[in-house]
Amino acid sequence: VTFVPVIMRRLNRKKALKVVTELDAFPKVPESYQVKTSQGGTVSLLTFTLIAVLVVSEFMYYRSVVYKYKYEVDADIESELMFNIDVVVAMKCSYIGADLLDLSGTTHMSSADKGFQTEDTFFEMTEAQRQWLQYVI
Numbered sequence: 001v002t003f004v005p006v007i008m009r010r011l012n013r014k015k016a017l018k019v020v021t022e023l024d025a026f027p028k029v030p031e032s033y034q035v036k037t038s039q040g041g042t043v044s045l046l047t048f049t050l051i052a053v054l055v056v057s058e059f060m061y062y063r064s065v066v067y068k069y070k071y072e073v074d075a076d077i078e079s080e081l082m083f084n085i086d087v088v089v090a091m092k093c094s095y096i097g098a099d100l101l102d103l104s105g106t107t108h109m110s111s112a113d114k115g116f117q118t119e120d121t122f123f124e125m126t127e128a129q130r131q132w133l134q135y136v137i
Helices: 006-022 038-063 128-134
Strands: 105-111
Touching: none
Parallel strands: none
Antiparallel strands: none
């Protein structure tokens, strides 16, 4: 293992720092080309102010929540709404019922109608669960 003295490390840092400081992708404009005027300063201040206002307003717009509600009257009185609900219930299908009412209280469908459909569901059960299900059914 080689031991580099502290002085050598400092020299290497200085060389690296010098290379970085001399690297200039966008060289400075010579002083002879620069003219500082009060109009230029005013334009700069106005530009910075405008940029700050735009940044703040865009952030406020980003943080705001806008709700857009759109309501339409359904003119078709005779149409029916397709209504699907997936529910898993641990009981016989013949014991399950549902009634569909509108706001006026009119019944549009009950479990006695043909529109109410059920599908049997089967699960993997332990032996004790199978015995209990056979007892219930």
